[in-house]
Amino acid sequence: MTDILEVTELEVTYQRSIRALHGVNLRVAKGQITALLGANGAGKSTTLRAISGFIGLDNARVTAGNVRYLGEDITGLQLPKTIHKGIVLVPERDKVFTNLTVAENLEVVSTTRAEGSNWRQIEEEIFVYFPRLAKLRNKPAGLLSGGERQMLAIGSALVCKPNLLLIDELSLGLAPVIVDEIIERLRDIHARTDLSILLVEQSAAVAFALASYGFVLENGKVELEGATQDLRTNQKILELYLGTGSAGRADYLANARRRREERANV
Amino acid sequence: MQILANIVVLTSLYALVACGYVLVYKVSRVLNLAHGELMILGAYLLVATSAGIASDPLVAIALTAMFSIVVGLSVYLLLMRKMTGQPVLAAVLTTVALGILLRGAMVLIWGPQQLNVGAMISFDNASIALTDSVRVSTAALWLVVCTFLVYLGLLAFLHMSRWGMRMRASGQNALLAAQRGINLHTVYALAWTLSTFSGSLAGVLVTLDSRIDVNMAVIGLKAFPAALVGGLDSLPGALIGAGVIAALEVLLIHYVNPLLSDVVPFLVLIAILIVRPWGLYGTKEELNRV
Numbered sequence A: 001m002t003d004i005l006e007v008t009e010l011e012v013t014y015q016r017s018i019r020a021l022h023g024v025n026l027r028v029a030k031g032q033i034t035a036l037l038g039a040n041g042a043g044k045s046t047t048l049r050a051i052s053g054f055i056g057l058d059n060a061r062v063t064a065g066n067v068r069y070l071g072e073d074i075t076g077l078q079l080p081k082t083i084h085k086g087i088v089l090v091p092e093r094d095k096v097f098t099n100l101t102v103a104e105n106l107e108v109v110s111t112t113r114a115e116g117s118n119w120r121q122i123e124e125e126i127f128v129y130f131p132r133l134a135k136l137r138n139k140p141a142g143l144l145s146g147g148e149r150q151m152l153a154i155g156s157a158l159v160c161k162p163n164l165l166l167i168d169e170l171s172l173g174l175a176p177v178i179v180d181e182i183i184e185r186l187r188d189i190h191a192r193t194d195l196s197i198l199l200v201e202q203s204a205a206v207a208f209a210l211a212s213y214g215f216v217l218e219n220g221k222v223e224l225e226g227a228t229q230d231l232r233t234n235q236k237i238l239e240l241y242l243g244t245g246s247a248g249r250a251d252y253l254a255n256a257r258r259r260r261e262e263r264a265n266v
Numbered sequence B: 001m002q003i004l005a006n007i008v009v010l011t012s013l014y015a016l017v018a019c020g021y022v023l024v025y026k027v028s029r030v031l032n033l034a035h036g037e038l039m040i041l042g043a044y045l046l047v048a049t050s051a052g053i054a055s056d057p058l059v060a061i062a063l064t065a066m067f068s069i070v071v072g073l074s075v076y077l078l079l080m081r082k083m084t085g086q087p088v089l090a091a092v093l094t095t096v097a098l099g100i101l102l103r104g105a106m107v108l109i110w111g112p113q114q115l116n117v118g119a120m121i122s123f124d125n126a127s128i129a130l131t132d133s134v135r136v137s138t139a140a141l142w143l144v145v146c147t148f149l150v151y152l153g154l155l156a157f158l159h160m161s162r163w164g165m166r167m168r169a170s171g172q173n174a175l176l177a178a179q180r181g182i183n184l185h186t187v188y189a190l191a192w193t194l195s196t197f198s199g200s201l202a203g204v205l206v207t208l209d210s211r212i213d214v215n216m217a218v219i220g221l222k223a224f225p226a227a228l229v230g231g232l233d234s235l236p237g238a239l240i241g242a243g244v245i246a247a248l249e250v251l252l253i254h255y256v257n258p259l260l261s262d263v264v265p266f267l268v269l270i271a272i273l274i275v276r277p278w279g280l281y282g283t284k285e286e287l288n289r290v
């Protein structure tokens, strides 16, 4: 199997001093969905941003390592050049233009790959994937629910005609029903196109439902990788993301409550 | 009735100048404090064009409009382009420097004395009777018509064309715009060009109605409160802001004291900053901008 993306020993530094990645190694196989798991601050978003390109405002730099896409070295390539090569990101926050309508959010996209094509037709294609959006066509995106925003964000990324789609936090903050619907839609899109996807997730369940291979990021380094059926039974993953994860949170909440009560008693 | 006509004319002037502030601020959050000077430069370009190239008023004005596009594009490419990605304050300070520089250059080239541009291009600024008691000058009438057309054109462009949409999108979220393939440099260059074009148009039309000297750049400063009253990032807001300022100015001049003319816009500015810092129509979350 050939890789569409190959990241080796990638290091990224913010503001010339804050090192966020300490040599990340990962690969995305062509036509496959690959998951990138990790706790808060592990460097997942930074990894995706480094692949899809920074802009001057980010004040971020790739300081070592490289990114190869379709065999070509694209390390440090900035936006929007990466888009024209077919690498498109669905960002974690601020993923739609809130002052534009749903239809405008799709039309505003600019890539040589989509330019000149028939706009109605492109919109209709997206509405086939996300029928819910068709009814919201003329609504400002700022008024959409979280789930609808995520659909629109994926839709507008698809208008860029990606070969490699990077999705940052697919399920974050969404209700389980909506997450199921979006997973369903993504599977459908993936089945109909030869799209390769790199998916960042905090929920191992969502990642396992979609991906065939996964990487686990910790403190800016890949600590673990493997086919999802192997990861599923991996003891470390179980501890980190499935069993003790939520139990740990419950403990924390209980402790916090106890501490508050103690303070109140003093 | 004559007062109403005066208000409409002054509103048009402030609105035409204010839309230049709005365009640049809306897409890049940069306050262009050289806008008044760029506006006057438009008028001086007409002086240069009519003296050197064309004597027919219409041809001269059309050529000036084209030169102003070149000026706007150059200001972005040579100066503001390097400011992309820098703190906004640095960009604003750059425009201050640009304003001072332009002012000096214009005095050096065209001198400090007043010029009568209308006479130079033999523009017939006859007074037109709208009704028995209401008269406006030809240039003022042009000003009203041009402002109307510019606003109509800009609103249609921003809402109906792809590049207009991209300008609105980039103003809302520049990073996402880049992530959707939009070339921010093209968008900013477009904003500066349109802004300088509309400003120069205002400069040309205002000098046809009076004489010109460098100090008229102050009109730019007086139109700034109009943009701010409307919220700085809204064209309809700028139009209404211009109306408010013009009405107050004309009424106070007429009924109270002509000397108030120069203070009125800034009194309104302070009042608005205290009551509604995000303006009448601006985006509320922009509060931290001032």
Ligand SMILES: Nc1ncnc2c1ncn2[C@@H]1O[C@H](COP(=O)(O)OP(=O)(O)OP(=O)(O)O)[C@@H](O)[C@H]1O
Residues within 6 Å of the ligand: A014, A015, A018, A019, A020, A038, A039, A040, A041, A042, A043, A044, A045, A046, A047, A058, A092, A202
């Ligand atoms: N713009 C920035 N400037 C400085 N440091 C940053 C910036 N963005 C991220 N970082 C730092 O880089 C590290 C990795 O952040 P990143 O956002 O990539 O993590 P993440 O895995 O996506 O976390 P989350 O799950 O919270 O989204 C963090 O320590 C963060 O503080």
Ligand SMILES: [Mg+2]
Residues within 6 Å of the ligand: A044, A045, A046, A092, A168
């Ligand atoms: Mg993140």
